[in-house]
Amino acid sequence: MNAKNIETLKKENMNLAEKIYIFDTTLRDGEQTPGVALTVDEKIQIAQKLNNLGVDKIEVGFPASSPGEMESAKRIKNRELDSRLVGLARSLTGDIDAVIDADLDYIHTFIGTSPLHRDYKLKKSKEDIIHSSVVAIDYAKDHGLTVEFSAEDATRTERDFLFEIFNEVVDAGADFLDIPDTVGVLTPIVTRELITDIKNNFKTPISVHFHNDFGLATANTLTAIECGANQAHVTINGLGERTGNCSLEELVMALKSAYNIDLGLDTTRLYSLSNLVGRLTGVKMPVNKPIVGDNAFAHESGIHVHGILNNASTYEPMSPEMVGHSRKIVLGKHTGANAVKAKLKEHHIDLNEKQFDKVFKNIKSLGDNGKCVTDDDLIAIAITELASA
Ligand code: KIV
Numbered sequence: 001m002n003a004k005n006i007e008t009l010k011k012e013n014m015n016l017a018e019k020i021y022i023f024d025t026t027l028r029d030g031e032q033t034p035g036v037a038l039t040v041d042e043k044i045q046i047a048q049k050l051n052n053l054g055v056d057k058i059e060v061g062f063p064a065s066s067p068g069e070m071e072s073a074k075r076i077k078n079r080e081l082d083s084r085l086v087g088l089a090r091s092l093t094g095d096i097d098a099v100i101d102a103d104l105d106y107i108h109t110f111i112g113t114s115p116l117h118r119d120y121k122l123k124k125s126k127e128d129i130i131h132s133s134v135v136a137i138d139y140a141k142d143h144g145l146t147v148e149f150s151a152e153d154a155t156r157t158e159r160d161f162l163f164e165i166f167n168e169v170v171d172a173g174a175d176f177l178d179i180p181d182t183v184g185v186l187t188p189i190v191t192r193e194l195i196t197d198i199k200n201n202f203k204t205p206i207s208v209h210f211h212n213d214f215g216l217a218t219a220n221t222l223t224a225i226e227c228g229a230n231q232a233h234v235t236i237n238g239l240g241e242r243t244g245n246c247s248l249e250e251l252v253m254a255l256k257s258a259y260n261i262d263l264g265l266d267t268t269r270l271y272s273l274s275n276l277v278g279r280l281t282g283v284k285m286p287v288n289k290p291i292v293g294d295n296a297f298a299h300e301s302g303i304h305v306h307g308i309l310n311n312a313s314t315y316e317p318m319s320p321e322m323v324g325h326s327r328k329i330v331l332g333k334h335t336g337a338n339a340v341k342a343k344l345k346e347h348h349i350d351l352n353e354k355q356f357d358k359v360f361k362n363i364k365s366l367g368d369n370g371k372c373v374t375d376d377d378l379i380a381i382a383i384t385e386l387a388s389a
């Protein structure tokens with residue numbers, strides 16, 4: 001899509017907020033990824049890098065949940081980072097006290113609002129849920145905290161009850177209203193209707209927290225932003241409960257490259273941060289993961305490599321340098337002569353036409369036999385050919 005179309009689209013279909021905040025929850029929801037547990041030192045290391053990336057807010061954890069969570073929150077606080085630090089709390093004064101003990105001044109408090117959560121998890125009436133939320137917010141505000149309120153499972157909550165509780169918590173002083181799509185059931189068209197309705201009815205800034213159960217978290221978050229959401233909850237590598245949350249790198253780069261909206265993050269740090277989080281959590285990214293996967297900027301087919309060698313934009317929507325990644329030309333059965341010539345040049349190997357033809361055929365036949373040809377393989381094949389001449 002060319003720039004003119006994007007500008008037209010923006011004007012006609014978007015209602016962008018003046019400022020879009022990135023609320024990173026890698027250290028909280030991301031750490032809730034099954035099988036992941038970070039040490040205090042690891043959490044500090046990730047928090048420092050998120051800060052260097054330039055995220056607006058870092059949810060450091062759930063201080064009431066364990067001594068380690070409390071310690072990491074306190075120690076991250078001691079780093080005096082620029083990012084605003086947030087602690088999670090249920091709508092319970094004990095949980096809020098833990099956030100205060102951790103010396104954090106921004107609380108993310110939540111309570112389940114959907115019929116499923118009310119009836120089967122909390123076993124509370126609508127009135128009780130509103131009461132607990134308001135008491136918690138009153139308490140947090142009395143202690144001088146900034147309050148973000150999440151209606152857990154908001155997207156499966158009756159709209160009139162969602163609006164009722166949002167009205168009550170706004171009256172109690174909530175500073176941000178968060179809309180969790182707790183089990184990732186939204187689609188872009190439903191997101192558009194929901195966020196537009198909320199924006200039309202509330203002046204309080206709104207945040208979205210979208211899970212990825214159907215692979216739609218990034219698309220839905222982008223749609224919410226198009227409709228005026230003021231903040232997006234994201235995680236590095238899209239980590240989080242089950243299939244995870246909206247991925248920070250996907251959202252930020254889609255905004256920057258496809259929407260022309262630069263949030264001011266130092267995106268050249270994305271690849272190394274993704275690798276750090278992958279290493280510390282043990283959750284490795286698939287090769288085809290957008291932005292940070294091994295193949296995000298890898299090219300094999302002759303037609304693509306030919307284009308890339310002339311102008312990388314032919315087959316790349318953004319440059320690998322933008323995210324601190326690198327381009328890779330892979331040799332295999334789809335390889336064209338241009339790619340092999342470029343690789344040989346890179347390795348300072350000079351072949352005459354006859355030698356080149358043999359090397360090229362060799363690579364194709366390896367590819368046809370199901371093999372990928374590494375740079376070392378190519379060098380070995382070329383040197384053998386040179387030696388036999
Ligand atoms: O997905 C969710 O509903 C959450 C809440 C704690 C906001 O993570």
Ligand code: ZN
Pocket residue numbers: 029180182209211240241
């Ligand atoms: Zn979540």
